[in-house]
Amino acid sequence: MASLELRNIVKRYKSQTVLDNLSLTVADGETLVLFGPSGAGKTVLLRLVAGVIDPDEGKILIGGEDMTDLDAEFRGVGMAFQNFALFPHMTAFDNIATPLQAKHSSQGTIKTGVESVAKLLKIGHVLSHKPRALSNGQKQRTALARALVGSPPLLLLDDPLRNVDAKLRFEMRLELPRLLADRGATVIYVTQDYKEAMALGDRIAVMSQGVVKQLGTPEQIYREPANVEIARLFGDPTINLLDVKPSRDAKGIYVGLSNVQVHLAGAHEAAVGRDCVIGLRPEALAFVDEGTPGAIPVTVEAETPLNEKIVTLARTVRGREILVSRPSGTPGQSEGRAHIAVDSKSALLFDRASGERIGSKNVVNLRSGEAA
Amino acid sequence: MTAATIQRNRPSGFRISKRVLPYLLSLPALLVCIGILIPFFTSVVYSFQRYRLSQPWARQFNWGDNYISFFTDPKFWNTLQVSLLYAGITVVLELLLGLGIAMLLQKRSTLNNFISIMLLMPLMTAPALAALMWKLMTNPGFGVLSYLASLIGLQDFRWASSPSTALLTVVLVDIWVYTPFIMILLLAGLRSLPTQPFEAAALDGVPRSFVFFRITLPMLTPYILTATLFRLLDSIQQFDIIYAMTQGGPGDTLTVFQVEAYLNFFQSTNVGRSAALMIILWAITYFLSNIFIKNWLRLRERARGQA
Amino acid sequence: MEHTSLLERILRGIALALVVIFFMFPIVWILMMSFQTNETILRIPPQLVFEPTLANYTALITGKLMTAAGTLDIAFMRNLCNSVFLSVTSVAVALLLGVPAAYAFARHKFRGSEDIAFTLLSFRFAPALLVLLPLTLYFQKLGLANTYIGLIWVYQLICLPLILWIVRGYFEDIPADIEYAYRIAGHSWFATFRKIALPLAGPGIAAAGLLAFIFAWNNFVFALVLASADKQPVTVGALAFITSSGIQYGQISAAIVLSITPTLALALYAQRYLVEGLSLGAVKG
Numbered sequence: 001m002a003s004l005e006l007r008n009i010v011k012r013y014k015s016q017t018v019l020d021n022l023s024l025t026v027a028d029g030e031t032l033v034l035f036g037p038s039g040a041g042k043t044v045l046l047r048l049v050a051g052v053i054d055p056d057e058g059k060i061l062i063g064g065e066d067m068t069d070l071d072a073e074f075r076g077v078g079m080a081f082q083n084f085a086l087f088p089h090m091t092a093f094d095n096i097a098t099p100l101q102a103k104h105s106s107q108g109t110i111k112t113g114v115e116s117v118a119k120l121l122k123i124g125h126v127l128s129h130k131p132r133a134l135s136n137g138q139k140q141r142t143a144l145a146r147a148l149v150g151s152p153p154l155l156l157l158d159d160p161l162r163n164v165d166a167k168l169r170f171e172m173r174l175e176l177p178r179l180l181a182d183r184g185a186t187v188i189y190v191t192q193d194y195k196e197a198m199a200l201g202d203r204i205a206v207m208s209q210g211v212v213k214q215l216g217t218p219e220q221i222y223r224e225p226a227n228v229e230i231a232r233l234f235g236d237p238t239i240n241l242l243d244v245k246p247s248r249d250a251k252g253i254y255v256g257l258s259n260v261q262v263h264l265a266g267a268h269e270a271a272v273g274r275d276c277v278i279g280l281r282p283e284a285l286a287f288v289d290e291g292t293p294g295a296i297p298v299t300v301e302a303e304t305p306l307n308e309k310i311v312t313l314a315r316t317v318r319g320r321e322i323l324v325s326r327p328s329g330t331p332g333q334s335e336g337r338a339h340i341a342v343d344s345k346s347a348l349l350f351d352r353a354s355g356e357r358i359g360s361k362n363v364v365n366l367r368s369g370e371a372a
Numbered sequence: 373m374t375a376a377t378i379q380r381n382r383p384s385g386f387r388i389s390k391r392v393l394p395y396l397l398s399l400p401a402l403l404v405c406i407g408i409l410i411p412f413f414t415s416v417v418y419s420f421q422r423y424r425l426s427q428p429w430a431r432q433f434n435w436g437d438n439y440i441s442f443f444t445d446p447k448f449w450n451t452l453q454v455s456l457l458y459a460g461i462t463v464v465l466e467l468l469l470g471l472g473i474a475m476l477l478q479k480r481s482t483l484n485n486f487i488s489i490m491l492l493m494p495l496m497t498a499p500a501l502a503a504l505m506w507k508l509m510t511n512p513g514f515g516v517l518s519y520l521a522s523l524i525g526l527q528d529f530r531w532a533s534s535p536s537t538a539l540l541t542v543v544l545v546d547i548w549v550y551t552p553f554i555m556i557l558l559l560a561g562l563r564s565l566p567t568q569p570f571e572a573a574a575l576d577g578v579p580r581s582f583v584f585f586r587i588t589l590p591m592l593t594p595y596i597l598t599a600t601l602f603r604l605l606d607s608i609q610q611f612d613i614i615y616a617m618t619q620g621g622p623g624d625t626l627t628v629f630q631v632e633a634y635l636n637f638f639q640s641t642n643v644g645r646s647a648a649l650m651i652i653l654w655a656i657t658y659f660l661s662n663i664f665i666k667n668w669l670r671l672r673e674r675a676r677g678q679a
Numbered sequence: 680m681e682h683t684s685l686l687e688r689i690l691r692g693i694a695l696a697l698v699v700i701f702f703m704f705p706i707v708w709i710l711m712m713s714f715q716t717n718e719t720i721l722r723i724p725p726q727l728v729f730e731p732t733l734a735n736y737t738a739l740i741t742g743k744l745m746t747a748a749g750t751l752d753i754a755f756m757r758n759l760c761n762s763v764f765l766s767v768t769s770v771a772v773a774l775l776l777g778v779p780a781a782y783a784f785a786r787h788k789f790r791g792s793e794d795i796a797f798t799l800l801s802f803r804f805a806p807a808l809l810v811l812l813p814l815t816l817y818f819q820k821l822g823l824a825n826t827y828i829g830l831i832w833v834y835q836l837i838c839l840p841l842i843l844w845i846v847r848g849y850f851e852d853i854p855a856d857i858e859y860a861y862r863i864a865g866h867s868w869f870a871t872f873r874k875i876a877l878p879l880a881g882p883g884i885a886a887a888g889l890l891a892f893i894f895a896w897n898n899f900v901f902a903l904v905l906a907s908a909d910k911q912p913v914t915v916g917a918l919a920f921i922t923s924s925g926i927q928y929g930q931i932s933a934a935i936v937l938s939i940t941p942t943l944a945l946a947l948y949a950q951r952y953l954v955e956g957l958s959l960g961a962v963k964g
Contacts, residue, residue, distance in 0.1 A: 085856035102865025394787035401780035496946035498897035
């Protein structure tokens with residue numbers, strides 16, 4: 001359908017730079033998720049693409065055409081707003097019909113168009129209502145219907161699930177990917193929820209302070225986050241971060257965790273002797289029997305079920321807190337002294353000063369280090 | 373297919389650029405106002421001229437003479453004094469009265485709402501017509517107020533026709549017309565105040581005078597300030613009531629700025645002096661309105677922030 | 680306040696009664712006078728009970744006043760028509776000019792927009808005669824003196840700032856996203872202005888229009904300076920009437936009643952918007 005290309009976009013408000021020389025390409029039919037904290041510039045970026053605000057510098061190409069100077073009504077995109085932005089003086093039907101009316105479609109075409117998209121989104125029964133008579137969920141679906149009805153080649157969805165309740169968000173998270181895939185449209189989806197980002201994105205662009213910090217598939221973002229911040233944002237429970245200073249011996253690079261030397265055979269040379277932070281995903285830690293090579297002694301303090309997982313809070317002998325998660329129904333340890341082992345495949349090393357991950361690939365030896 | 377759709381939607385023919393649009397929208401309003409702005413500068417020029425309509429041949433620049441002569445001109449000092457006195461008395465009295473009435477009507481009830489709507493009527497009466505109404509009521513021959521004054525022993529109370537009571541009479545009309553303005557603003561303010569501090573004070577048995585001076589008044593300050601400055605700006609420029617009632621008389625008892633300028637222009641045809649008077653009044657209002665606008669903007673921001 | 684004493688309630692009642700009497704009495708009294716003949720008006724003490732007559736109103740409306748000295752022409756109906764025409768046209772022009780400008784100020788923070796908006800607002804606070812006196816001289820040269828066009832133009836000094844500032848506030852209250860959504864749906868800025876901004880700011884525009892009408896109607900000094908008898912509105916006309924007719928107090932009262940009725944009726948009709956309008960939305964919150 002329509003690809004999107006952003007070239008060196010700069011947007012300033014007064015003295016503040018909201019988007020700083022940002023370039024991004026979205027392929028035909030791809031769903032790109034813009035993920036990041038509020039104030040990262042995600043919404044501004046969407047509005048630039050939609051054409052309701054202008055960039056100070058840079059070019060916006062949709063379907064290979066330069067649309068930078070084109071007003072919003074000529075860009076042929078569909079957009080759903082976080083606050084829904086429904087027209088309060090029009091019925092849901094008229095709200096949804098606006099993109100079709102703009103194309104001067106016939107009454108019949110408009111009626112069938114609106115009704116089919118309303119049926120798809122299960123709001124057929126409230127089409128005659130004004131927005132103030134709709135529930136939040138219905139408002140959100142109406143806004144989505146309005147964005148979809150004209151079958152725009154490029155869909156911009158600005159955190160559409162932000163203002164709906166948890167149950168509906170859960171449903172929509174399952175429903176949306178199918179809906180978007182059926183449309184075949186190119187989608188830019190803004191969210192602050194990492195699960196939504198993982199569930200919906202073909203690729204995820206992690207934004208912070210007006211720049212894209214990392215761009216990649218959900219898998220890449222999760223396995224190889226570009227920095228500590230991204231590692232922390234993705235994953236629930238959050239990643240364990242411990243200060244370490246990798247050293248090298250005959251067997252390779254290792255770090256000391258609670259007086260236990262854990263070898264990270266694939267760790268990047270640059271990490272040696274540097275102040276680092278090691279990132280260990282809770283699911284990459286497992287309880288093991290005492291005496292297992294590389295086992296770290298801990299004290300189990302608390303255990304909490306979290307969705308389909310069980311999360312254990314443990315404390316190392318040095319007093320550092322560590323979260324360990326395991327699938328429900330698997331054996332674990334609920335209190336007292338225990339030992340955990342690191343699946344060092346997924347251990348991540350970050351530079352402590354800059355927060356950047358050290359080395360492009362942190363290939364780690366299958367066999368974890370041995371107790372010294 | 374998509375490319376075609378986009379192509380078809382391309383703008384065609386006449387199109388207004390985004391940058392030009394806002395100027396285009398506001399241009400007509402601006403043009404109309406600029407036409408009216410020119411006389412302002414003309415006034416400045418006139419104020420530096422010796423210019424009498426009756427002696428157009430003698431028109432010439434005398435630079436600051438019009439202004440300098442004010443210093444030694446008792447008529448000017450009278451104008452300044454009466455204007456300030458009028459503005460001061462009306463604003464203070466209207467503020468006190470308006471606050472009192474607003475507090476009487478604070479509780480929402482059908483009667484109170486009805487009364488507050490009734491009180492809009494004087495405010496919506498044209499000030500010039502209001503002055504005529506009071507003129508009829510204070511007519512020495514048959515006026516009901518003159519009759520009432522005689523009942524309480526004020527025989528031959530002459531209201532606006534006597535220099536000693538003329539100011540009192542026009543102030544009374546001003547109060548009649550404009551107190552509702554302050555009342556309505558303060559009532560809106562009072563009713564929008566949060567109730568918790570008052571409930572807490574009532575529970576603690578805090579004396580009511582303390583509640584009034586320490587809670588009500590400070591919280592009401594933005595409203596009081598807005599109302600005061602609005603009224604001050606209008607009052608120092610009052611023309612309608614005074615002119616309709618007495619034409620500035622008797623004698624020059626009530627020759628406030630605008631009345632004096634009007635008389636100078638149309639009766640003594642002294643354009644230069646008239647313009648200089650207006651420039652001085654403008655300077656006073658400019659000074660006041662600057663204070664006003666600054667405060668007002670801040671309050672507006674705050675109100676928006678809270679919303 | 681459950682501990683309000685009886686005494687306090689009585690005092691409050693008395694105070695309220697005094698307030699109502701003070702503010703309502705003049706209107707009621709003039710209304711009564713307008714239904715009285717000159718003889719009843721001149722009687723002392725003033726009469727509360729009298730035989731009402733419509734003679735004053737008929738005299739005004741027919742424009743002929745029969746007196747002992749003969750027939751007197753009254754031009755008052757013409758003044759009333761002038762008031763209606765001047766106010767309605769001025770408000771219409773002000774809406775036509777002011778609403779788009781208000782929209783521009785609200786939506787596009789263009790260079791100098793705040794300065795321009797403030798300049799326009801400052802008209803609200805500038806002494807009227809400062810501009811009016813030189814304007815009379817210009818108007819004479821331009822042939823605009825004593826014309827409706829000239830008056831309507833000058834009336835913009837009252838109507839435009841009012842409309843501009845009130846309506847601007849209403850436009851600002853419309854979330855920008857709603858307008859963006861309509862643009863993105865494929866509509867031009869003009870369609871968006873017409874179909875989204877105007878309907879949503881509708882109540883505000885109506886209120887501003889009503890208030891501007893009241894202010895235009897009540898204006899005195901503009902027409903006093905710039906219009907002669909045949910173009911004068913009621914405010915100036917009534918004053919001239921009082922001077923010329925001398926002792927026709929019944930007709931004068933009737934004239935005043937007719938002159939203040941439209942604004943009072945509008946005010947009562949639109950009272951809930953008045954607070955905001957009167958303070959130019961100053962204490963909106």
